[in-house]
Amino acid sequence: MLKIAVDAMGGDFAPTNEVEGAIEAARDLGVGVILVGRSEQLKAELHKHRAALGAGNRLSRNPHIEIVDASEVITMDDPVATAVRRKKNSSIRVAAKLVRDGHAQALVSAGNTGAAMMTAKLVIGTLPKVDRPALAAVLPTLSRRGTVLLDVGANAECKASHLYDFAVMGSLFSSVIVGVHNPKVGLLSIGEEEIKGNDLTKETFKLLKNSNLNFIGNVEGRDMYTGQYDVIVCDGFTGNVALKVSEGVFELVVRVLKEELESSIQAKAGAVLTKPAFQRFKKRLHYAEFGGAPLLGIKGMTIICHGSSSPKAIRNAIRVARDYCQGQMNERIGLELGVPVMLASQA
């Protein structure tokens, strides 16, 4: 049985949400989950769900959930490099070791993003053909089909060859996990023409144009959410800014709308009637529905969740990890990156 190691201690609501999400995943998804963290705390948390754990209400009778003890936790405030180096028995490190040693096939964490990325790289390691792993985000779109944006923060400085690798990994992810046939690849830039952009995008444009990928051209920020592109590549600085600005705008819009809806009796009455529509609206645009950002290019699949992930987001992240492993994503990345790229100068 496929096993997913869950860093149960890192998130804002850990271990409550991690444990609940893990139970749902173990029940519904046909995978085993290894909860990693302070075992006494995890046992107590599991105990709350004993009815859901099935026959005999005892953990030992449910083969789908295991606990592996880890005495330390890397918090959101810990300086990443120091914490990863010094906290040898942190839940994220112990979980990563389970993957490295073959006891689990994938890793899910809602803890400190920087620490999770660094630990995955150090402990599990990158795929042989991958120079830089990339963090991917699946964006909600107007067309309702998720667009994969990468890198959203693993590499602040990138070369064109890295962006090419991101495009390959993103395309495979879109095809295997999102289920898109021949995914359309765009390059995030500041104008649609080939000559628009900075030195990095101009060089990357040439690489992508001459590749086997379904490269459509430059994408402007305005079109990131239309659903016209299945994969959008950029350096990790730009991607992180784009993703976080999106969160900021969404929050601004919802709060301003709320203020205006509370500003008159008529609007308040209308707000009551439109409440279900608002809930559907929020559901369509909320990150929790997808559940986590995959770190592509790591030997064992790693999914990094938002610190405030709900149980549902944790469950969905475990589902993505399962699909990734079952889809043999890593083997396919190795095969695709093994094909030499035709450089523009050779074309």
Next chain:
Amino acid sequence: MLKIAVDAMGGDFAPTNEVEGAIEAARDLGVGVILVGRSEQLKAELHKHRAALGAGNRLSRNPHIEIVDASEVITMDDPVATAVRRKKNSSIRVAAKLVRDGHAQALVSAGNTGAAMMTAKLVIGTLPKVDRPALAAVLPTLSRRGTVLLDVGANAECKASHLYDFAVMGSLFSSVIVGVHNPKVGLLSIGEEEIKGNDLTKETFKLLKNSNLNFIGNVEGRDMYTGQYDVIVCDGFTGNVALKVSEGVFELVVRVLKEELESSIQAKAGAVLTKPAFQRFKKRLHYAEFGGAPLLGIKGMTIICHGSSSPKAIRNAIRVARDYCQGQMNERIGLELGVPVMLASQA
């Protein structure tokens, strides 16, 4: 009297919106407006507003509006460099010459952004101490106080010293035009700590930390719209992506909300009641309320408006141009940039 040259032919709704905006500005703002474009077309457009033009209904009796003929137009689809070079009699170029030669003090255009920026730089020229002019955008925020973001697209590649200049110009703009005392400056990056970011932001951080500016630190994309910062600096690639992504998210949110509000009878009824609240909401977040992006660092003030600018947006852009000139912004930029920056290594 202060005179503003308006490129009356470039926008999506030119010259209709440009002429209407100019008339409103000339009537309300105590400035003269020079409309630049095909004179027959402009006269015909002005004729529609003869009632608003005052005594005698004749253009000649209204000293606040003049027409200067320009036979060519640079369209949105024209390749920028070629069009700027070849169309010697384009409305944007003739308008820029009016500023260069002292017949007008500022330039407003809703035409091709790239062409307007290039023409302003070539024809009017940059201020002596400014290496690179920067395009600024005033963002709506939760706190209702506008945040100045720059550069949003004039320079795809930047050095730290450019970002320092942007911070100085942005601070002056915030203080003189937005009316903020001692504006708080942030550096757009991917983490709050000094060590987070790319090479450019790390170097810029040192420059800003040791300057006389009210530098607060790194800003993450998520906090761009909170109103905690009055000025946010970044390179033109990142700024353009951030601004356009914001437009994309806003459009996504409004369209998804609209879809959901039209999906049931109950929601539709609620939508009728909440309509005024929605209109206030849109008004608070719409770019037209501010009116245009100033290109800071040009000898004559230049304001670049959205192609689809309304008459109100044109009028507001003219108001900003007036305030800029009356606030002696360019003189102050020269003075501030004349002060040597203490480099981190000297500190």
